[in-house]
Amino acid sequence: MWSKRTHVTPLHIGSRSFTADGTSNFIFPFTLQQLIVLRTLALSQTLEEAAAAVAMSESNIRATLGKLEKDLDVELLQAQDGKKAWASSVQLTDAGQLLLRYAERLLALSTDAITATRDVQEVRTGSIYLAASQTTGVYLLPRLIERYKKSHPEVLVHLLVENTRRCCAAVARGEVNLAIVGGDIPRELEHLIQVRPYQEDEVVLIVGSQHRFASRTHIDKDELLGLSFVSLHRSSTVQGIKNTLVGHGVDWKALKVVMEVNSVEAIKSAVEANLGAAFVSAAAVAKEKELGNLAVLRIQDIPLSRTLQVVTDPARYCSKAAMALIREMFGLSVTLVSQGCLLPLEEDPASRPASFHSDVLHSSSNGHVESQSLDPGSSFQSGDSAGDFDSSYEPILGQRSGPCGLSATASDKIPFTLSQLIVFRTVALTGNGSAAALALSVSKPAISKSLSVLEQAFGGALTVRPYGRPANGAALGTATWLTEAGQALLPLCNNILEVAAEAVRAVSDLRQAHTGRVMLAASQTVGTYVMPRLLAAFQIRNPGVAVHLMVEQSRRACSAVANGEADCAIIGGDVPDELAHVLKVTPYASDELVLIVPRHHELAKRSSIAVGELQSLSLVSLNQGSSVQMVQEKILRQHGIKWHQLKITMEFNSVEAIKGAVQYGLGAAFISSAAITKELDLGLFKRIDISGVRLNRTLSLVSSPTREPSFAAQKFMLDVFLAMPGLRATGDALPLLFRNAASAPRPWEARPDSSAPGPPS
16 A cells, blocks of 8 residues: 555664653553543543443443553542442543543544554545634635635535634644634643744724715724724734724723624624724625725724734644645745644744735635534624633534544544554564564564554554565564555654653652652753752752752753653753754743952952953853853844954863862953852952943743643742742743643633642642
8 A cells, every 4th residue: 555665773762761661561551442431521521421422331431440540540530428420420530630631632643643644645635624713714714725625625624613712722632733813822722832923914994884984994093082883892803903002092991882792793784784883804894895885994004903823733743634734824835844733933924925815705615614613692702812711611522523533432443552552663663573572572473463453453554574685784574664654653653652651650740749750951050050049949849859950061951851851951052943843942030141350350359341341351261152152252242342352261161160260360251140159259259240231141941842741840840930039030920831830720621510620730
C-alpha cells in the first residue's frame, strides 16, 4: 500500500526512558479503552447513558473503572456515604478530573496517528473540522470554505459556530483542527493553544435606510452622542469598539443604548426597523447594503477594526486537509512543519491580501459543509464574547463530531494499544526486532506478533526488512526499515507514549500531594545567584519536594527543557532560534548589569561616569557570546559605543572569576547586580553608574507548552512569581502559565451541579 521505505537509524528522543518510568514491561496502569469508558461516563454523567454509548453492560463499566482505580491506586469517582453513586449523576474526583484531561489528549493523539498514516496514501479525501466565532463563522468563513472546496471537492468540511471561548476550548480538546475567532483568547487556555493574527476585520456603523444619516458616508465623533444604539450583549467586539472610541476622546458612557440583543441578525433587523444605529462587521451587512436596506457609515478619522485570529493546537498532527486550508489562508508559499499544527509567524496581518471581502458569500452550494449554529433561543450569550463561561454548556455525545472521531460508540474504539506502540517505537529506535525483544525482555515472536496486529490496525505495513545487505554492513535481515506510514506514525507514537507516561506521573503526584521532584535548569548567573533564594522560599512551602538544579549556559538550559531533562528553566539570554517554536517563554524579572571597579581604583571616589569614559577603562568580561556580554554589547551600541572599541584585557567563563579579577585590581567589569550584594556590603569593590545608560536584561521562565509539568514543577513555577517580588520587572498580574495551575476545572469540565474542587495548585 505504501511504497516509500526509509531506514531509521536508532536514535535517542529526549532523555525520557520508559524503563525509568516503570514501564520496562511496557504495561501502563491503564488502557486506551479504559480511558474511553472514563471519558464517556464523564460526558454522559449516568451509568445507563454511558453503557449505551460504548455498547457495554453497566456491570462491565463498573468493573472496567474499578480495575482502573485499583491499578492507579486512586479514587476516580466520588462516593456518597462510602459508596459510588452509580444510580445518580456520576461526578469525578480531583484525580478523575486530572486523568480525564490526559484521556482527552491521548485519545485525540491516537486519532491523529490514524489520520497521519492514512494521509500517506495521498488520497484527496478526508474531513476537516473548523470552529469560528459568531460573525466570523456566519459571514466570513463561507467564502474561504467555498474557495477551499474548489481545489479540494472531496473533503468534508465540518463547521462549528460558537463564541470565542468555546471555539478555543474545542481546539484545546482536540475537537477541531483550527478556529478563526474575533474575540479575546481566554487566559486559562493560552498555554494549550497557538494563536496567530490572521487579518483585520473592519467594523462599521449602520443605520436604517430612512435614518437622517442614511445618505452620508461619514459622521463626526461628536454626532455619536445624538444617536440611539442597538448593541450586542457582552460582546468582546463591543469592548474593542469602546476602547478605540474612548482613546479618541469619546465619552462612552454618554452613548445611549436602547436595546441589547445576542445576535448580529437581530441587530440588523432592529436597525432596519429604525430602532437605532449599531456597530457591526462590514462583512455582516454586505447584502443589506447592496439591497439598500441599511446604510454603512464610518467615523471621521477614527478607523474601527478588530484582528481576526487563527487558533490551533501545536502539539496535534496537522492533516493534509488542514495543511491545505492553512496554505489557502496564509498563502500557498507558506512553510509548515511536517508534524504539529504550527502556524507561521505573521508580524503584520494587515499586510496580507484580504481573503474575506465585503461581497462575501453568505452560503456555499459547492460541496459538503456541515454547520452547527446556535439556536437564537439558547441560554448562553452569543457574539464573540470571551467573558464568563456558561457552565450550562455540556458536550453532548451525539453531537461530538470533532477530529477525534470519539462519539464514544463501540465502533469508535481505538484499534491499537499502548503496548503495541511501545513495541513499534522500540523497534524503530533499536533498529531491529531482536534488539527490541532484548530491550523489552520479551521473545522475538511476541515482537513480530505485536507489529503484525498494529499493522492490521493501521491498514498497511509499518516496517519492512531490506532484501539486500544494508549499507552499514549489518548482517542480512537484521536491520528494520520503516515504510512511509511508519515514518508518519513514529513522532505521534512518541507523543502518545510521552503523554501516557506524564499521566502516570501526574496521578502519582496528586496521590502523594506535597511530595515529588522538580527538575530545573538555569543559566550561569541566574543559577548561581538568583535560584538559591527562589529555592529557599520554595522549600519552606514544599519541604517534601526534591529539587534538582542544572546550571548551564542559556542555550543548554533551553535544550534541557525541550528534551524533557528539565521541567523549566530561568535564563538571562535569548532562546535559540531552533528551539523557539517548541518552548514557551514568559518574561519574569528585570536584572540590572552594573559597572564595578576595584575599591582603590581612580574612579572609586566617583558615583558616575560619562558613557564615553568607558573606552579608556581596562575591562574584564565574560566570554564573547554569553548572554551577559551580548546584552552589554547591544545596549552600549545603542549609545554609540561599539564593543570592539572597548579595552577588553581579559575574558573569563565564570562570574566568580571576574569578581576575583576586579577585587585584585585587574580591571573593571559589568556584572549582574544580583551577583555582587555580598561584595558591595564588604566594600571589596565599588559600583559606578553610567550617566544616561542603564543596562537591563530580562530574565525569562522557559517551559514546554506541550508537556504536562508535574504538580511539584507547577508549584515551583508559580512560586517563582510569588517568592521574590523585588525581582519582578512590572506589577502585572501573575500569568496563568500551566494547565493545572488554577484550582478551577477547565471550562469544558464545568457542570452546574458540581462542587468538587479542581486539582490542588
